[in-house]
Structure formats: C-alpha cells, structure tokens
Amino acid sequence: MRAIVVYAIKFESGQTYVGISEDLDRRFEEHRRRQSPSTKRFFGEFRLIYRKSFPDYLSARQHEKFLKSGAGRQLLDTIVRT
Numbered sequence: 001m002r003a004i005v006v007y008a009i010k011f012e013s014g015q016t017y018v019g020i021s022e023d024l025d026r027r028f029e030e031h032r033r034r035q036s037p038s039t040k041r042f043f044g045e046f047r048l049i050y051r052k053s054f055p056d057y058l059s060a061r062q063h064e065k066f067l068k069s070g071a072g073r074q075l076l077d078t079i080v081r082t
Contacts, residue, residue: 002022002023003022003053003055004020004021004054004059004060005022005024005060006051006064007019007021007024007027007048007050009031009047009049011039011042011045015042016073017039017046020060020061
C-alpha cells in the first residue's frame with residue numbers, strides 16, 4: 001500500500017493549490033499539462049512548497065482540509081516566506 005501525500009504547490013501567478021494523491025509524480029504531470037480542472041486556470045510554472053505523507057486516506061484528508069482552512073493557509077504562507 002502506498003502512502004497518501006498531502007501537498008501544496010505555488011504557481012508563478014501567485015495562487016497556491018493544496019491537494020492529495022497516492023502518486024505525486026503523476027499528479028504533478030497532470031498539473032503541468034493543465035489536465036486538472038482544479039488548476040487549469042492557474043498560470044505559469046509551479047513549485048512544491050509543502051508535502052507530508054500519511055499511512056491512510058482519512059488522516060491525509062483531514063490534514064488537507066486543515067491546510068485549506070484559514071490557519072492552514074497561514075502555515076503555508078509562513079513556509080513560503082522562509
């Protein structure tokens with residue numbers, strides 16, 4: 001069983017996207033090709049700013065929800081500034 005990864009990517013245009021995947025390489029390729037409906041509206045290249053692995057989907061989903069909250073966005077902003 002593969003680990004579930006919660007990740008955040010930052011686009012050149014300034015937007016941050018938080019997602020979840022079992023296959024990060026495949027998911028990044030989807031983002032690069034703009035095949036993901038959730039990021040096709042974002043512009044420019046992106047870089048990985050955060051990643052954390054979880055043993056199960058439920059834990060990963062809870063963390064993803066946290067990162068999409070106000071407190072989670074503040075945490076990501078702090079990471080990006082350092």
